[in-house]
Amino acid sequence: MNDPLVIFDLLLGGAIIALAIASLTVRDLFAAVVLFIIFGLLSALAWVRLSAPDVALAEAAIGTGVTGALLLKTLHHLRFVTGTLGHQSALSVTPHTPVPSGVIWANAAFCGLITLGLAVAFLGAPQAGPGFDALVSEAMPASGVEHPVTAILLNFRAYDTLMEVVVLLAAVIAVWQIERGLSDAPAPVMGEVWQGFARLVLPAIVVVGTYLLWAGAEAPGGAFQGGAVLAAVGLLLLLTRAYVPRPGHRGIARCAFVLGTVVFAAVALLVASGGRVAFEYPADHAKALILLIEGLVTISIAATLAALFHGREPVALRNKEDRNDT
Amino acid sequence: MTPDLIYGLTGIAVFAIGLVGALCAQDRLRRVLALKLCSVGAGFLLVVGAWRTPPMAPDPVPHALVITGIVVMVSATAVALALIRRLQTLESSDDDD
16 A cells, blocks of 8 residues: 555545535635636546546546636626626625525435435445456457547447537537527637737647547547647637637538537448448558547537637627617 | 545545535526536546556546546536526516616
């Protein structure tokens, strides 16, 4: 047993729990979101300790980075665009109605029971029981890539991943529908330092995102992590107003959203047409096909995540300008 | 005390905090945060389940499941936040009338 690392694990676990409690109890919503982002980053660190670097990368890039940007954008919208600037808005965005303390205690008691059950189940579960390790390592030579997580995502369980890309597509369609006709949020004023910062880091982010995608074949990384890092490029471009979405760009945007899904499904159908099961790639071309799918899915993920951050469909902007003119 | 025990209990605690938050929080944004905490707690348990005492490599299948879960969760969060923004806009225009 390695004593210093156990102390580190205990401290990290304690910090994660404390941050989770703090992010739900702190009065200022901005502080809550920032605490949540720190919580996500520390969780990613904990997953590195559990030898899950792929999951840690995904959590840091998507679960914390992109989600944090979405939360901060929503907070900005609620406070400065539609909400009042009064004292109340700093604490919450929804008016409070008092809840009987009995209801709160009953909820807490039920949650406690559920947690107790989970803890008993977890502690009573067999340690390190046989998983899918043997099956995966047996099938690895036929997968076309060297990294097991990528092999599972893009080959053994490719159907799951296809559906995951479809979920992202559905999310962007839903967001565009929900925000239809919503007034444009005035962009926050960013200083000159921010512009310079964006100019410096943009090329670096592009390189890191592309590297993550490429490295996914034999090392931790892959389409989702790379796509999320590339989405950060889109976020920076949108925030610095270096790129302003126009109604005419919707066609390109829609193509980018569906590109990953279409190519993924097309490859599956193509493979299936050759007398095989869908996603049963021919062994000679497995790596090329996986890289093709990953590359195009990455573009789709980056475009979709950036669009989710931007929210409203560009056409609403034009409608508003028309209305202002008349 | 092995990492899987420590982080497994951490995950259960985070899930419980999220569950209480989702039921008891009054603010919409905070409820979304609470549900996010639940998803991270569930991710902890899956990653802990995949862990093997080094130098054995961990089980990659739960890892792939958690990555899928993270991407699905960001989609769900984006839609929930868009609904919150829309609701707030409707409520503030109701107040103006």
